[in-house]
Amino acid sequence: MHVLILGGDGYLGWPTAMYFSQRGYEVTVADNYFRRNSCLELDVGMLYPLPSLAERAAIWYRRTGKEIKVVIGDLREAEIMRSLFSGTVSYDWAINKSFTGVPETIVHYAEQPSAPYSLINYKYANTTISNNLLVTNNLMFAVRDFSRDTHIIKLGTMGEYGTPNIDIEEGWLTVRHKGREDTFLFPRQASSLYHTSKIMDTDLMWFGVRMWGLRVTDLMQGPVYGMLTEESGVDERLKTIFNYDEIFGTIINRFIVQAIVGYPLTVYGKGGQTKGVLNINDTLQCVYLAQKHPAESGKLRIYNQIMETFSVNELAELTRRVGVKLGYEVQIEHIENPRVEAEEHYYNPAYHGLLELGVKPHYLTEESMEEMFTVVERYKKNIRRDVIFRGIKW
Ligand SMILES: NC(=O)c1ccc[n+]([C@@H]2O[C@H](COP(=O)([O-])OP(=O)(O)OC[C@H]3O[C@@H](n4cnc5c(N)ncnc54)[C@H](O)[C@@H]3O)[C@@H](O)[C@H]2O)c1
Numbered sequence: 001m002h003v004l005i006l007g008g009d010g011y012l013g014w015p016t017a018m019y020f021s022q023r024g025y026e027v028t029v030a031d032n033y034f035r036r037n038s039c040l041e042l043d044v045g046m047l048y049p050l051p052s053l054a055e056r057a058a059i060w061y062r063r064t065g066k067e068i069k070v071v072i073g074d075l076r077e078a079e080i081m082r083s084l085f086s087g088t089v090s091y092d093w094a095i096n097k098s099f100t101g102v103p104e105t106i107v108h109y110a111e112q113p114s115a116p117y118s119l120i121n122y123k124y125a126n127t128t129i130s131n132n133l134l135v136t137n138n139l140m141f142a143v144r145d146f147s148r149d150t151h152i153i154k155l156g157t158m159g160e161y162g163t164p165n166i167d168i169e170e171g172w173l174t175v176r177h178k179g180r181e182d183t184f185l186f187p188r189q190a191s192s193l194y195h196t197s198k199i200m201d202t203d204l205m206w207f208g209v210r211m212w213g214l215r216v217t218d219l220m221q222g223p224v225y226g227m228l229t230e231e232s233g234v235d236e237r238l239k240t241i242f243n244y245d246e247i248f249g250t251i252i253n254r255f256i257v258q259a260i261v262g263y264p265l266t267v268y269g270k271g272g273q274t275k276g277v278l279n280i281n282d283t284l285q286c287v288y289l290a291q292k293h294p295a296e297s298g299k300l301r302i303y304n305q306i307m308e309t310f311s312v313n314e315l316a317e318l319t320r321r322v323g324v325k326l327g328y329e330v331q332i333e334h335i336e337n338p339r340v341e342a343e344e345h346y347y348n349p350a351y352h353g354l355l356e357l358g359v360k361p362h363y364l365t366e367e368s369m370e371e372m373f374t375v376v377e378r379y380k381k382n383i384r385r386d387v388i389f390r391g392i393k394w
Contacts, residue, residue: 001025001026001104001105002025002026002027002028002100002101002102002103002104002105003020003025003026003027003028003103003104003105003106003107003291004028004029004030004084004103004105004106004107005017005020005027005028005029005030005106005107005109006030006031006075006106006107006108006109006110006135006139007030007031007108007109007110007111008028008029008030008031008053008068008070008109009029009031009033009035009036009053009056009241010031010035010109010110010113010240010241011035011113011224011240011241011242011243011280012109012155012224012240012280012283013029013031013107013109013110014029014053014056014238014240014241015229015231015232015240015280015283015284016107016109016283016284016287017029017068018060018068018229018231018232018234018238019229019231019284019287019288020288020291021060021064021066021067021068021231022064022066022230022231023288026067026069026100027067027068027069028068028069028070028071028084028100028103029053029057029068029069029070029071030071030072030073030075030084030091030110031053031071031072031110032072032073032074032075032092033053033072034074034110034112034131035113035241035248036050036241038112038117038247038248039243039248042117042120042247043387044243044245044246044247044248044387045243045244045245045382045383045384045387046241046242046243046382047242047243047244047257047376047379047382047383048239048242048379048382050237050239050241051237053070053072054070054072054095055237056068056237056238057069057070057095059235059237059238060234060235060238063234063235063238064234067096069094069095069096069100070094070095070096071084071091071093071094071095072091072092072093072094073090073091073092073093074092075110075134075135075138075139076130076131076134076135076138077090077138078138078141078142080092081135081138081139081142082138082141082142082145082146084103084142085102085103085142085143085145085146085147086146087099087101102146102147102150103147103150104149104150104151105150105151105153105291105294106139106143106150106151106152106153107153107155107287107291108135108136108139108152108153108154108155109155110135111131111132111135111136111155111197111198111201112127112128112131112132112194112197113194113248114194114247114248115159115191115192115193115194115195115339116192116246116247116392117194117247117248118192118193118194118197119192119193119194119392119393119394120247120392125193128193128194128197129193129196129197129200132194132197132198132200132201133197133200133201133204136154136201136204136205137204139152140152140204140205140207140208140214143208143214144208144212144214148212148213148214148297149215149297150215151215151216151217151291151294151295152205152214152215152216152217153216153217153219153287153290153291154201154202154205154216154217154218154219155218155219155221156198156201156202156218156219156220156221156302157195157198157220157221157222158220158221158222158275158276158304158305158306158349159190159191159192159194159195159198160188160190160195160198160199160202160220161186161187161188161189161220161349162188162189162190162191163273163274163341163342163345163346163347164187164189164346165345165346166346167348167349167350168186168304168347168348168349168350169186169350170220170302170303170304170350170351170352170353171185171186171218171220171300171301171302171303171304172184172185172186172302173185173186173187185202185203185206188202191339191340191341191394192339192394202218202300202302205218205300206300209298209299209300210298213297213298214297214298215294215295215296215297215298215299216295216299216300216301217290217294217295217301217302217303218300218301218302218303219286219287219290219302219303219305220302220303220304220305221278221283221286221305221306222275222276222277222278222305222306223250223251223252223275223277224250224277224278224279224280224283225250225251225252225253225277225278225279225280225364225372226252226253226279226280226281226368226372227239227240227242227253227280227372227375228280228371228375229280229281229284230281240280242376244256244257244258244383244387244388245387245388245390246387246388246389246390246391246392247392251275251277251312251315252277252315252319252364252369252372253372254266254388255315255316255319256319256369256372256373256376257376257383257388258319258388259319259320259322259323259328259330259373260323260328260373260376260377260380260383261380261383261385261388262328262329262330263385263388264331264332264333265316265319265320265330265331265332265333266333266335266388266389267312267313267316267332267333267334267335268312268334268335268337268338268339268341268343269334269335269336269337269343270313270334270343270344271311271312271313271316271334271343272311272312272313272343272344272345273311273312273341273342273343273345274309274310274311274312274345274347275306275309275310275312275347276304276306276307276308276309276349276351277306277307277308277309277310277315277364278305278306278307278308278361279307279361279362279363279364279368281362282307282359282361282362283305285359285360286303286305286354286357286359289354289357289358289359290303290354290357292357293357303351303353303354303357304349304350304351304353304354305351305354306349306351307351307359307361307362307363308361308363308364309347309349310364316332317332318364318366318369319369320332321366322366322369322370322373323373325366325370326370326373335389338391338392338393338394339393339394340394341394
């Protein structure tokens with residue numbers, strides 16, 4: 001089985017590559033360092049430095065004898081995307097140019113993943129929309145033209161649904177109207193341009209499914225936390241990228257770093273915003289099980305990829321408790337909300353599908369948070385307070 005991971009240098013992409021490789025899959029990763037370059041451009045800092053993607057693959061090979069093929073190229077370029085299917089090499093650089101054949105599964109992570117990034121100004125909004133839609137559209141046409149049977153696993157986000165005043169279903173809603181009934185994509189109303197680009201991505205895939213019978217799984221994921229996985233334990237240098245800044249850091253990762261450097265936990269507004277979250281190890285399980293049980297041809301299958309829900313206040317309180325237990329003085333500060341969002345709202349999403357496929361959740365507990373504190377503490381001297389909050393306003 002050949003798995004192609006688009007965005008394979010990223011926070012989720014690199015651990016996914018190792019996960020599949022460890023389980024005997026042929027793995028190709030493609031990336032253009034968009035994330036790393038953006039970190040440099042915006043000067044956001046990282047908890048620890050990372051080897052290049054080629055170096056990571058070389059370390060993995062030395063440690064396990066398993067090869068991860070690396071392609072460096074911008075997937076907004078249609079010819080680069082298509083060359084991953086046709087074998088006609090047109091990408092910028094590859095570790096091993098021999099063509100592995102069309103992939104049976106594609107995991108599509110290659111997007112700009114930050115809401116604040118998408119709202120820095122019109123330029124970053126354009127980058128987000130053009131990057132995310134062009135990569136997805138190029139992928140859809142490449143699969144249509146070269147390999148219609150390939151299963152696409154695309155990452156969506158729970159943020160596509162927004163915070164409606166009704167229960168959130170897994171992707172679809174049956175509507176009765178004037179005595180007739182039909183099933184539609186669940187109504188979506190995002191509160192950032194990044195999340196809006198993800199809605200548009202879902203629509204592109206839904207179009208491809210209806211027109212050409214593509215097989216697609218769309219995983220509506222909540223914010224992911226953590227950095228260690230079984231495979232990253234093979235070598236210290238294989239840990240995934242860890243950002244704690246306002247642009248690329250995710251909430252739990254950020255709170256832990258803030259607690260460690262004595263920076264008051266930045267709760268936006270009232271802190272009643274509720275989100276579904278998951279451990280990075282559960283992202284790996286979800287993607288793996290989605291691959292094992294592919295969507296049928298002509299089906300857009302949607303799962304809500306979260307394991308539990310917390311309000312921002314609850315996450316801050318948990319971080320405070322764990323921090324204090326470990327000897328840190330942790331303050332919580334309610335700051336003026338730079339975002340336009342509901343600070344208190346109804347939130348009741350369904351998330352049965354992935355559990356039914358067999359995912360065994362790693363829940364967020366004081367113990368699991370303590371483990372993350374222990375890793376972050378080792379890099380305390382690298383933490384830059386100036387990047388933690390800059391106040392990008394909606
Ligand atoms: N991390 C989370 O908490 C989270 C939550 C919900 C959804 N998601 C989704 O999961 C996916 C992966 O997120 P992540 O946190 O790993 O982000 P990431 O930025 O770490 O990974 C994305 C990778 O794609 C690459 N990339 C972007 N544009 C590219 C292009 N044009 N050509 C080639 N490579 C390109 C980037 O360089 C990066 O390595 C994204 O689609 C994101 O929307 C993430």
